[in-house]
Amino acid sequence: MMSPRVHIVGGGLAGSEAAYFLAEKGISVVLHEMRPAKSTPAHETDQFAELVCSNSLKSQVPHSAPGILKAEMRQFGSLILKCAAETAVPGGDALTVDRDLFAQSITRALKSHPNITIVPGEVAEPFQDEITLFATGPLTSDRLGTWFAKATQTQDLYFYDAIAPIVDASSIDMNSAFLANRYDKGGEEAYINCPFSESEYQTFIDALMVAEKVPPKPFEKEKFFQGCQPIEAIANTGRDSLRFGPMKPVGLIDPRTGQRPYAVVQLRPENLGKTAYNLVGFQTKLKYGEQSKVFRLIPALKNAEFLRLGSIHRNTYVCSPKVLRSDLSLKGHPKVYLAGQITGVEGYLESAACGLLSAIFITQRLQGLPHQAPPVNTGMGAILKQIIGSDPDHFEPTNIHFGLFDPNFFQNLNGLKKDEIRQSIAIQAVQNFTNWRIQTEFERKKANAHSS
Numbered sequence: 024m025m026s027p028r029v030h031i032v033g034g035g036l037a038g039s040e041a042a043y044f045l046a047e048k049g050i051s052v053v054l055h056e057m058r059p060a061k062s063t064p065a066h067e068t069d070q071f072a073e074l075v076c077s078n079s080l081k082s083q084v085p086h087s088a089p090g091i092l093k094a095e096m097r098q099f100g101s102l103i104l105k106c107a108a109e110t111a112v113p114g115g116d117a118l119t120v121d122r123d124l125f126a127q128s129i130t131r132a133l134k135s136h137p138n139i140t141i142v143p144g145e146v147a148e149p150f151q152d153e154i155t156l157f158a159t160g161p162l163t164s165d166r167l168g169t170w171f172a173k174a175t176q177t178q179d180l181y182f183y184d185a186i187a188p189i190v191d192a193s194s195i196d197m198n199s200a201f202l203a204n205r206y207d208k209g210g211e212e213a214y215i216n217c218p219f220s221e222s223e224y225q226t227f228i229d230a231l232m233v234a235e236k237v238p239p240k241p242f243e244k245e246k247f248f249q250g251c252q253p254i255e256a257i258a259n260t261g262r263d264s265l266r267f268g269p270m271k272p273v274g275l276i277d278p279r280t281g282q283r284p285y286a287v288v289q290l291r292p293e294n295l296g297k298t299a300y301n302l303v304g305f306q307t308k309l310k311y312g313e314q315s316k317v318f319r320l321i322p323a324l325k326n327a328e329f330l331r332l333g334s335i336h337r338n339t340y341v342c343s344p345k346v347l348r349s350d351l352s353l354k355g356h357p358k359v360y361l362a363g364q365i366t367g368v369e370g371y372l373e374s375a376a377c378g379l380l381s382a383i384f385i386t387q388r389l390q391g392l393p394h395q396a397p398p399v400n401t402g403m404g405a406i407l408k409q410i411i412g413s414d415p416d417h418f419e420p421t422n423i424h425f426g427l428f429d430p431n432f433f434q435n436l437n438g439l440k441k442d443e444i445r446q447s448i449a450i451q452a453v454q455n456f457t458n459w460r461i462q463t464e465f466e467r468k469k470a471n472a473h474s475s
């Protein structure tokens with residue numbers, strides 16, 4: 024018999040959400056948190072679920088991508104969203120909170136729960152013969168990071184995020200772009216190429232050079248992996264560096280001119296439905312407002328809608344598509360589960376949602392039920408598919424955005440305008456999630472009835 028006790032390491036967004044969910048299911052939880060004895064370079068308090076930067080849990084508009092995730096999380100009694108609602112401050116469409124009251128409210132809920140035992144201290148390896156859920160976040164302690172590196176038998180722990188912006192496909196001006204793979208290699212034309220004339224390139228470089236960058240945090244050394252240089256750092260090494268680097272036009276002929284363009288930004292599809300495209304090699308530390316301004320100087324992106332903007336900061340995450348099973352347990356270590364940003368989700372809300380997913384899968388296991396994941400046409404399912412099913416060679420952290428929802432898995436979208444498509448996807452996603460939840464609950468009751 025497996026002990027129904029679960030160790031959770033890390034009392035951040037994911038760990039707090041998972042601990043509460045499991046405890047509410049009657050499962051004993053031992054929650055390990057190293058702060059305050061040992062802190063991370065970004066946390067400042069001893070509270071659970073501390074928000075280290077902004078105080079926003081993203082949009083609460085029901086027909087936004089974060090709105091879908093919230094609606095699904097609420098169906099499972101999300102502690103994070105309950106405490107956020109109690110401590111909300113005005114934030115327009117966004118769910119913004121008083122960060123101190125928010126963390127205090129979560130801390131109170133966890134500390135007072137009869138099924139949760141809090142154990143202070145750093146954990147450097149899993150607990151023998153018991154389930155361990157690691158939710159240690161982007162700033163996982165070095166000792167535990169060493170264990171992850173060993174357990175995954177690779178160098179698949181990434182220490183710097185290099186996140187390139189993602190653009191909504193319908194906002195790309197295809198009259199100023201062309202489809203082609205470099206040197207026509209690789210069968211189906213996958214890339215959208217955004218060509219520049221010489222003068223357009225020079226204007227772009229001028230804007231890039233003067234745009235404001237996010238200053239590094241005191242603990243962040245300006246050290247990037249080769250191939251992960253921010254574009255503004257490359258541009259700083261010379262005006263032509265980008266067109267010999269990520270903007271190189273070699274192997275590409277613009278069919279409108281029959282010529283090779285002066286420079287090119289390549290866009291790679293983010294999903295099978297090709298509703299979202301990634302700006303290849305465009306990781307950046309420009310401030311968000313500046314990114315929208317500068318990247319709209321790419322001629323084909325003059326009206327672009329950015330689903331995600333680029334960033335670079337220290338981050339520890341495993342190459343999930345390679346090292347995790349579909350239930351978020353670690354290959355070769357069946358009693359070890361991961362949740363939160365360490366799996367390659369990005370953001371407070373997404374980390375909490377991932378904590379919930381792991382906790383749901385652990386509960387299924389402890390209840391002797393088969394593993395059942397939410398389908399890909401739900402918010403949680405779409406996130407899960409992205410972290411487990413991505414191409415391991417191009418795995419990047421992801422937040423929730425409409426590019427993760429493949430329109431092929433939704434009905435009656437033909438002929439709708441973009442806003443209507445999103446609205447319909449949102450309604451269907453939450454309904455699909457509800458159906459999945461009801462079905463799994465029904466099966467659990469059936470299994471219980473059989474065994475008693």
Ligand SMILES: Cc1cc2nc3c(=O)[nH]c(=O)nc-3n(C[C@H](O)[C@H](O)[C@H](O)COP(=O)(O)OP(=O)(O)OC[C@H]3O[C@@H](n4cnc5c(N)ncnc54)[C@H](O)[C@@H]3O)c2cc1C
Nearest residue numbers: 033035036037057076077146159160164363364370371374
């Ligand atoms: C500098 C920075 C700024 C960010 N800004 C934003 C933002 O503005 N908005 C946003 O949505 N996201 C932001 N993020 C991402 C954000 O951190 C995550 O989305 C979210 O906090 C991750 O949740 P988590 O539960 O995975 O990790 P965390 O919330 O970081 O929680 C991990 C917990 O594990 C503990 N821990 C680590 N190692 C050990 C160990 N070995 N033993 C015991 N405990 C351990 C830590 O002390 C921490 O409490 C930022 C990240 C960083 C690094």
